[in-house]
Amino acid sequence: MAKITLDNLAHSYLPNPKGEDDFALKELNHDWVDGEAYALLGASGCGKSTLLNIISGLLHPSQGRILFDDKDVTHAPTTERNIAQVFQFPVVYDTMTVRDNLAFPLRNRGADAAYVAQRVQQIAAMIGMEDMLNRKARGLAADAKQKISLGRGMVREDVNALLFDEPLTVIDPHMKWELRTQLKSLHHEFGHTMIYVTHDQTEALTFADKVAVMFDGRVVQMGTPQELFERPEHTFVGYFIGSPGMNVLNAEVTGDRAMIAGTQVALGRDFGAPTGKVELGVRPEFTRLTSEDTGLPVTIKRIEDVGRHKIVRADFEGTPLNVIVEEGREISPDMTRITFDPAGVNIYADSWRVAPKGDAA
Numbered sequence: 001m002a003k004i005t006l007d008n009l010a011h012s013y014l015p016n017p018k019g020e021d022d023f024a025l026k027e028l029n030h031d032w033v034d035g036e037a038y039a040l041l042g043a044s045g046c047g048k049s050t051l052l053n054i055i056s057g058l059l060h061p062s063q064g065r066i067l068f069d070d071k072d073v074t075h076a077p078t079t080e081r082n083i084a085q086v087f088q089f090p091v092v093y094d095t096m097t098v099r100d101n102l103a104f105p106l107r108n109r110g111a112d113a114a115y116v117a118q119r120v121q122q123i124a125a126m127i128g129m130e131d132m133l134n135r136k137a138r139g140l141a142a143d144a145k146q147k148i149s150l151g152r153g154m155v156r157e158d159v160n161a162l163l164f165d166e167p168l169t170v171i172d173p174h175m176k177w178e179l180r181t182q183l184k185s186l187h188h189e190f191g192h193t194m195i196y197v198t199h200d201q202t203e204a205l206t207f208a209d210k211v212a213v214m215f216d217g218r219v220v221q222m223g224t225p226q227e228l229f230e231r232p233e234h235t236f237v238g239y240f241i242g243s244p245g246m247n248v249l250n251a252e253v254t255g256d257r258a259m260i261a262g263t264q265v266a267l268g269r270d271f272g273a274p275t276g277k278v279e280l281g282v283r284p285e286f287t288r289l290t291s292e293d294t295g296l297p298v299t300i301k302r303i304e305d306v307g308r309h310k311i312v313r314a315d316f317e318g319t320p321l322n323v324i325v326e327e328g329r330e331i332s333p334d335m336t337r338i339t340f341d342p343a344g345v346n347i348y349a350d351s352w353r354v355a356p357k358g359d360a361a
């Protein structure tokens, strides 16, 4: 197991990249702490696979270095990195049995037969394929093959890191949950450094201790699920995480006041005088409907009852605003204004969070 350091890393698929736009991965400096379970979360095309393939050595970066425990492996081949990687689609040997597929990475490294037999049995139980060990992989359904791929990724105990690239895409929803739970218990048992790529926030937030959110070739925030929820460092994090995501409104901010389309809003904290494109972000959980004569006037478009709470879809001068109303709270027709709980308000300048005065971060 190892700490993985990305030093000044960047990657372009073009031979002669000109500007930043030509880079699939923009400059990145980051440590992946030894033994932690990470999720790499972002929309399709933001650079997740590119980053993962650079860590595993399938791809060589156009700039910067990768270190495993301070050893430079930037130009080391995949085999020397001692990493297990599972891809989105199954990679199995069709002519081999399930058992031989699972045993392959162990036999390849000269493990003794008794250990191989015992370990294969253990992994087969984790992926729910104990009664299929003697079947040839050929002819198995895509999800069964993907479970074999997953099992092969997990079979070795001596890897530096385990990398998963959207490994549950072809697996049915119930099994997804089951396998994710197995991956988590594998992490607790062996404490491997794990990086799990997904575009699904639920998957990321339930699997990982820390989530790295990627947007447009950048890791815009790395944090615990709670940090991503409470203080999104970038408007994309606010919008991408949460359901519904953070409300974002154009604002003019001076000190502890914001002006939003002519209405003054108290912020509770002093944000100085941010410049550029200034926005106020507040999650639906910290947004309230009121019948009092204060706050932003809105039009309610729709109320959705999702069981645990209601989601009110409102409109403020053409900008959608969502409010989460706890179960049992009445929503009356005279509630035509919206206020924000100052503790849940974040201010952004050019999409990046502005730290209020006295804020530790």
Ligand code: ADP
Residues within 6 Å of the ligand: 013, 024, 042, 043, 044, 045, 046, 047, 048, 049, 050, 051
């Ligand atoms: P993700 O895994 O987040 O969906 P990728 O890392 O696959 O994103 O892709 C990031 C960007 O790099 C995308 O714009 C994609 O089109 C581009 N890209 C990925 N692979 C290649 C490649 N082999 N050659 C050229 N461009 C690529």
Ligand code: MG
Residues within 6 Å of the ligand: 048, 049, 050, 165
């Ligand atoms: Mg990908």
